[in-house]
Amino acid sequence: MDYIILAVIGLFVLFALLFLRMPVSFAMFLIGFIGVVAVVSLDAGFNILAADVWYQFTSYSYSVIPLFILMGEIIYRSGMADKLFEAAYKWIGHFRGGMASTTILTSAGFSAVNGSNSATAATMATIALPELSKYNYSKSLSAGSVATGGTLGIIFPPSAVLIIIALQMQLSIRDLFLAIIVPGILLTILLIANIIYITFKDPTHGPAGARHSVKERLISLKGVLPIAILFVFVLGGLFMGFFTPTESGAFGVFGAVVIALVTRRLTFRKFQIAISSSLKTTAMVLMLVVGAIVFGRFLTVTGLPNALAGWVEQLAFPSIVILLMILFVYLIGGAIMDALGFLVVSIPVFFPTVVALGYDPLWFAVILCVVTSMGAITPPVGVNAFIVQGLAQNTPITTVFRGTISFIIVYIIFIGLLILFPQIVLFSI
Amino acid sequence: SPNNEVDSSTNEGTINLSYATFPPPGTFPNIQMNKWAEELELRTDGQVEVDPFVGGSLLEASNMLDGVSAGVSDIGLTATTYEPGRFPLLEIAEAPSGYQDAEISSQVVNDLIEEFSPDSLEDFKVVTSFATDPSYIQSINPISSLEDIEGEQLRISGGVSSVLEDLGASPVGLPQDQVPESMQTRVIDGNVSSREILMDMNLANQAGYVTDYPLTITIFVVVMNQQVWEELPDDTKEVIDELNKEMSLFTGQYLDGHIEEAMEWGEESEGVEILSLDDGEEERWDNAIEGMQEDRVRRAEEQGLPGEEFQERLYELIEKYSE
Amino acid sequence: MENKQSFSTKERIWESDQGLKKTSKTNIIIKMTDHINQGMAVLAGIALVAMAVLVVLNAILRMYIAPIPGTPEMVGWFAGITAIFSLGYAQLSKGHVFVDLLIIKFTDTWKKITHTLMNLLSMAFFLITGVIIILYGVQLLNNNTLSETLQFPFYPLVMLCSLGFVGLFLAILKETILIWRGMD
Ligand code: NA
Ligand code: NA
Numbered sequence: 001m002d003y004i005i006l007a008v009i010g011l012f013v014l015f016a017l018l019f020l021r022m023p024v025s026f027a028m029f030l031i032g033f034i035g036v037v038a039v040v041s042l043d044a045g046f047n048i049l050a051a052d053v054w055y056q057f058t059s060y061s062y063s064v065i066p067l068f069i070l071m072g073e074i075i076y077r078s079g080m081a082d083k084l085f086e087a088a089y090k091w092i093g094h095f096r097g098g099m100a101s102t103t104i105l106t107s108a109g110f111s112a113v114n115g116s117n118s119a120t121a122a123t124m125a126t127i128a129l130p131e132l133s134k135y136n137y138s139k140s141l142s143a144g145s146v147a148t149g150g151t152l153g154i155i156f157p158p159s160a161v162l163i164i165i166a167l168q169m170q171l172s173i174r175d176l177f178l179a180i181i182v183p184g185i186l187l188t189i190l191l192i193a194n195i196i197y198i199t200f201k202d203p204t205h206g207p208a209g210a211r212h213s214v215k216e217r218l219i220s221l222k223g224v225l226p227i228a229i230l231f232v233f234v235l236g237g238l239f240m241g242f243f244t245p246t247e248s249g250a251f252g253v254f255g256a257v258v259i260a261l262v263t264r265r266l267t268f269r270k271f272q273i274a275i276s277s278s279l280k281t282t283a284m285v286l287m288l289v290v291g292a293i294v295f296g297r298f299l300t301v302t303g304l305p306n307a308l309a310g311w312v313e314q315l316a317f318p319s320i321v322i323l324l325m326i327l328f329v330y331l332i333g334g335a336i337m338d339a340l341g342f343l344v345v346s347i348p349v350f351f352p353t354v355v356a357l358g359y360d361p362l363w364f365a366v367i368l369c370v371v372t373s374m375g376a377i378t379p380p381v382g383v384n385a386f387i388v389q390g391l392a393q394n395t396p397i398t399t400v401f402r403g404t405i406s407f408i409i410v411y412i413i414f415i416g417l418l419i420l421f422p423q424i425v426l427f428s429i
Numbered sequence: 430s431p432n433n434e435v436d437s438s439t440n441e442g443t444i445n446l447s448y449a450t451f452p453p454p455g456t457f458p459n460i461q462m463n464k465w466a467e468e469l470e471l472r473t474d475g476q477v478e479v480d481p482f483v484g485g486s487l488l489e490a491s492n493m494l495d496g497v498s499a500g501v502s503d504i505g506l507t508a509t510t511y512e513p514g515r516f517p518l519l520e521i522a523e524a525p526s527g528y529q530d531a532e533i534s535s536q537v538v539n540d541l542i543e544e545f546s547p548d549s550l551e552d553f554k555v556v557t558s559f560a561t562d563p564s565y566i567q568s569i570n571p572i573s574s575l576e577d578i579e580g581e582q583l584r585i586s587g588g589v590s591s592v593l594e595d596l597g598a599s600p601v602g603l604p605q606d607q608v609p610e611s612m613q614t615r616v617i618d619g620n621v622s623s624r625e626i627l628m629d630m631n632l633a634n635q636a637g638y639v640t641d642y643p644l645t646i647t648i649f650v651v652v653m654n655q656q657v658w659e660e661l662p663d664d665t666k667e668v669i670d671e672l673n674k675e676m677s678l679f680t681g682q683y684l685d686g687h688i689e690e691a692m693e694w695g696e697e698s699e700g701v702e703i704l705s706l707d708d709g710e711e712e713r714w715d716n717a718i719e720g721m722q723e724d725r726v727r728r729a730e731e732q733g734l735p736g737e738e739f740q741e742r743l744y745e746l747i748e749k750y751s752e
Numbered sequence: 753m754e755n756k757q758s759f760s761t762k763e764r765i766w767e768s769d770q771g772l773k774k775t776s777k778t779n780i781i782i783k784m785t786d787h788i789n790q791g792m793a794v795l796a797g798i799a800l801v802a803m804a805v806l807v808v809l810n811a812i813l814r815m816y817i818a819p820i821p822g823t824p825e826m827v828g829w830f831a832g833i834t835a836i837f838s839l840g841y842a843q844l845s846k847g848h849v850f851v852d853l854l855i856i857k858f859t860d861t862w863k864k865i866t867h868t869l870m871n872l873l874s875m876a877f878f879l880i881t882g883v884i885i886i887l888y889g890v891q892l893l894n895n896n897t898l899s900e901t902l903q904f905p906f907y908p909l910v911m912l913c914s915l916g917f918v919g920l921f922l923a924i925l926k927e928t929i930l931i932w933r934g935m936d
Pocket of ligand 2: 334335336339374375376377378379380381382383
């Protein structure tokens, strides 16, 4: 029992360090190490730290992360998303709020070849914000739809968050990628429905654009082709069983380079920038992942996760109440800190409990991914909101968050649907 | 608790021993662990309790020995086959030697470890040791001749991959947990391991054929941190020593029964077909892999270890336990 | 409050376009930090590309001839170099995510003091990490540990990884110096 108290103290100190601005991964490493030293011994702490640094950083399973990051970076730096936007606009731009819906749809499409929400948000902000302002869209709807569109970046595969969840929960990356596609499409539809509802109530938020002929629409699809081909090649290859996840990431890099070269959008300089940016993201993500493992070892030796799972199992509450409580913790966690950081801290704590409650791990993984995505647009700490604020002219952060509120409500409704109808996730496996 | 200090907060005088393993829950090394823990608690009248950490949650295969030595866990289960270079003598026993089942290989290995006490285990207390039934080729395509196996990409644990090269196949090193997915995607054409995984990992779903030709074995050793051992009371030490051979036999027998069950299930429910080699073919295979053990004996001798003596004793013991 | 916060967030997304921040007053530690981390980032970049090439090559070869032996092992090593050698490089542009929700309410002096304290803690920790990784390499050498498939004595690679933590240490040191120069 006294070790569990140590675990609780460890969690408190961890959060104290986090709020004093120690990077999330550093704090997990540090507390994990000190915790193992406190519970076991100094030698044990040294062994865990050294062995985990070496064997986890060099684990074949994690090699998929830098590869998908690089693939997304190449696509992003070579600016293929604007063609996607153009096509989406020609198809749905003439509806009320059409330009905002175009933003969501383009984000979903771009996400199919990009695994990061910040890259998706930044890309969409660059492409869509000028257009939205040209058509006199309200600032809140513009910023809200761009920031929210970005969250789709980690919903549709490939997705850095899904990969991390899969590896931490020992699920198959491919199964998880497949399981989230239908829920992702449903979420996209709900987000667009929200835009239609907003502009129906108050048309000044988003006037309709020009209508395009069928011919124009069909021609516009040409611009979608490279991204569609890449998606089919990379994820099709993974789903059909031609590639392992790592191979699909490597072929994704290869395919992205080929397409960017063929369409003459890639210079050596852009390639260099893509690499250097990928290195930073890789270092950040893997530090988080390995830090979470070291921190998880500390929790393991204290016995806290199992004790928590055992305790929760005995509670008289129905499991749904406990699940909702856990999701509420995620909502708060995702609000006050970086959602990805919170995700990796929390998985070792909560996962045994959720499994003990009898929930399907794959379904829970999908929910976690959705909750983590939402964290990027919830105030006060929402990465996507800050990106949009940084790139939008004269838009205060409060306006951005005012714009994301209705989308957050849609997200919460969507999570409710997943809980009420788990088949949405589970039918595809 | 992960150390064996007397835990004052619970029953007075209770000793807690942490026990780390790397295979997933439910697999035979963990069944062995549970049985051992149960017997130990029983025979010490509840004086000793075991805290299990399975599936690599505390220590993973690659770091098991170093981790136990550093005191991360009091006890740890390691597979010497996963640590090539560290056990030159035991590597001789891994090579195909004519073990008929896990009951025989486990007892042979247990005796050999006791008699030859490998250098790498010097700083540990050996709790018990056992081995798998020989590995068999479990493949997507039927393999019943050297021509069939030529160029097949088969997953095998790294330490014994040379046996596949000798047979003309192309060995692939992959973590065990990636085997089913890799087979499904045809990244590999088959798997070479003890056959219980046909059922345990549902491999029978992919592998339609098992070639009836025994290959290498995997050796497991359970070690305890030396200092922890020394601090144990004498009666507990006695019980642990008395359990050593019992557990080896138990694990071998359990695994044999489990493999039989897995094969029955595979044949009946999944239509797995067992392919035997005809006489001439079997001789070709024997000739192809003959050199593996000899190479290992030679390597051990070069390092100043009694390789030949070990090999001789190996066959004596196999004969003894095969009766 | 949002200004400072959005600055740091925005910066960690966009710095990649601008390369590394150059400081006007170049101090020897700062110069050395930048050079070492940039040098290691070049190696990390090469490892990343090599990894992608190796995986693609292996997949093609296994379809037509035979896979390259030990590919998963080598891929793991490349991935490790990619991430570990980029640790300091990422830190130079504040790439490791942090939470500044609370700290932005502090006065400037307190902000500097807590930031410095946290940095000193991190630096001490990563210095220890670097040292024990070298010791771990020595241990692997003494135990004759070989990699499972290629049977390669990989301990030098382990020791090399401690450089990544030295780079990270220096990057945090640089950040700490800049805090007091009012440039952070
Ligand atoms: Na995506
Ligand atoms: Na948030």
